[in-house]
Amino acid sequence: MKVREIAAQELSSAVEKLFKECNYYIGDDIMDELTACRENEDSQLAKDVLTQIIDNDKIAADEQIPMCQDTGMAVLFVEYGDRVVVDGEGFDAAVESGVRNAYVSGYLRKSVVNDPVFDRVNTKDNTPAVIHTTIVPGDKIRITAGGKGFGSENMSAVKMLTPSAGVEGVKQFVLDTVRYAGPNPCPPIVVGVGIGGTFEKAAQLAKKATFRSIKTRHEDARYAQLEEELLGEINKMNIGPAGLGGKTTALGVNIETYPTHIAGMPVAVNICCHACRHKSVEI
Amino acid sequence: MKRINFPITDEQLLSLSCGERVLASGYLYTARDAAHKRMYELLQNGEKLPIDIKGQAIYYVGAAPAKPGYVIGPCGPTSSYRMDKYAPSLLDLGLKVMIGKGARGQDVIDSMIKNQAVYLIAVGGAAALIAKSIKKVDLICYEDLGTEAIYRYEVEDMPLITAIDSKGRNIYVR
Incomplete structure (x- = not known):
């Protein structure tokens, strides 16, 4: 060989x-969503916060500064x-x-x-x-x-749900985690959810989920639908940009899954701020 | 938009109301987790602080390094709740303005009302934009803490929002 x-x-x-x-360079997936969400906001304060974030990300890219x-x-x-x-x-x-x-x-x-x-x-x-x-x-x-960044990392959580909790248990844990985080993780956020595996596998999947474009959906239609549903529910919380109220609390929800044990259903929620930074390379 | 100056006058401070947006100019100190811990420990031991914070503003920030030709690197706010344990002791010494992002605990809010102080926020993650309003940076103390050292910034038209005013009205409670 x-x-x-x-x-x-x-x-x-x-x-x-x-x-x-x-x-230096925010991903197009995030920039597109920030721009679309600004149009969608009713509150002037929410619009202005999103404008500051968009302007900020343009300055960073133009000047090659973080x-x-x-x-x-x-x-x-x-x-x-x-x-x-x-x-x-x-x-x-x-x-x-x-x-x-x-x-x-x-x-x-x-x-x-x-x-x-x-x-x-x-x-x-x-x-x-x-x-x-x-x-x-x-x-x-x-x-x-x-x-x-750790403003959002600190707002993340893992919970060992059991099988009887079902999809409703997953939803409740994700929504509770986001609600508890409130304004602290620099909303609008990206929510990475890892479901399955073991305690540490779920956490790793949740991190991996935040490193995926928010324009992609889980390949299993049931999880893809759950991603959409959770995003809808989170954006009804009125946490809003910078936590000051509005319709844009999350830009995306990404789920990653893995087989798990007959007795368990681990769920991890890794929250990422709007500066959701990731790049890939193949060598 | 209302303009305010640091150090802030009592009149300006009392005029700020929850949700009000301001452009701030003047001088402020920076301090975050490690510097707060040191100051708190000094006070616990009955010692004096390295800076006189009476009437001053503290910005919770740890800037990124400045590129050549820049006054400062990106310098957005850090989460304020981590300073909640230390804030009431500083407010009792006359600290008037705290600047950060995110919610504060009830102990801090009670101390703010008692001491007539305000909590302002900057937009988290707007660090490159906020850096444009910093005109001068001086290292004051705790140099060994690097980005967490205490600096004094001269700021001009720094965009801020009144999150908790001196009456305890809170933008995060809706």
Whole structure:
């Protein structure tokens, strides 16, 4: 079997580019929805808040500066082809180099501390990243990466529902989580929902869901309908842009699912602010 | 739109009502989680704060680094509720204006009414736009905290919204 070598330098440069670009350039899916929602708002304050956000995102792109000061903790979903060898410093080290270079040379904020409870000393280069790797057949590496801000991360939740809770239980937990978050996660938000697997799998799926375009729907029509229904319900809450009231509380709801245990139905809700930043690359 | 100045006068402060939008100019201090924790611990130990906050405004922010040619990097508000534990002690010392985003706890609101203070918000995530209203940045103390250090900003026409006024009327309660 032929093995493909990828230079660590090539990988690290690709990662650096992903993090700079996702922080400077908001996705078209988000920009289109912000613009459409502004038209749809009745309240002048809601319209004005959305205008500030749209103007902000244009300034960031034009001037190549981050759209938000919280440029996030670096999160990567990697599909690693089983016929790839990363030459040189190795895969994880090359990714960390890319993150370091992006945050240092891209004027991104360094927001990571070395220890969660006791030391809390800034690592000064935003490493380490959180890397989720899956081994897939092939000779390529596909990476989807994003900077996850913590205003919204802090409003996320996991609940171990049991099978009898059914779809109504899922709905209630998602809606309760969004209602509780209120104005804090910088609405309008993107809601990532992970259902199934185990405790940690559900959380990972929820994060993965926020890294999907809000213009895509779940491939199973029942979940696609649930995404639409939840979005409709959330936008009736009158939380609104910046939490000041209005019809635009969420821009999208994305669900990811996985088989689960006969006794369980884990559900995770990962909330992302309107600066829902992610970019992908294939190497 | 109403224009206000920092440090704010009592007259201007009392005139602000919930939901009112303002353009703020003048000087404010920045402080977020780590700086608040340090100031709170000083007060717990009966020590003096490194800044005189009487009559001042504090903006909850940790800016991104400035690109060459820029005064400051993007600098939008951070979530204010994380400062709720520390805010009443600062309000008791005469802090008049808090600027951040999101809801506040009842203890903070009670202390604001008692001490006649206001809570203003900026739009979360409008960081590149807000940076245009910052004209000068001086490091004041806690340099080791990096983005979380205490800075003084000179601001001009910074777009803000009165979220909780001095009578405790709250924009988030609808």
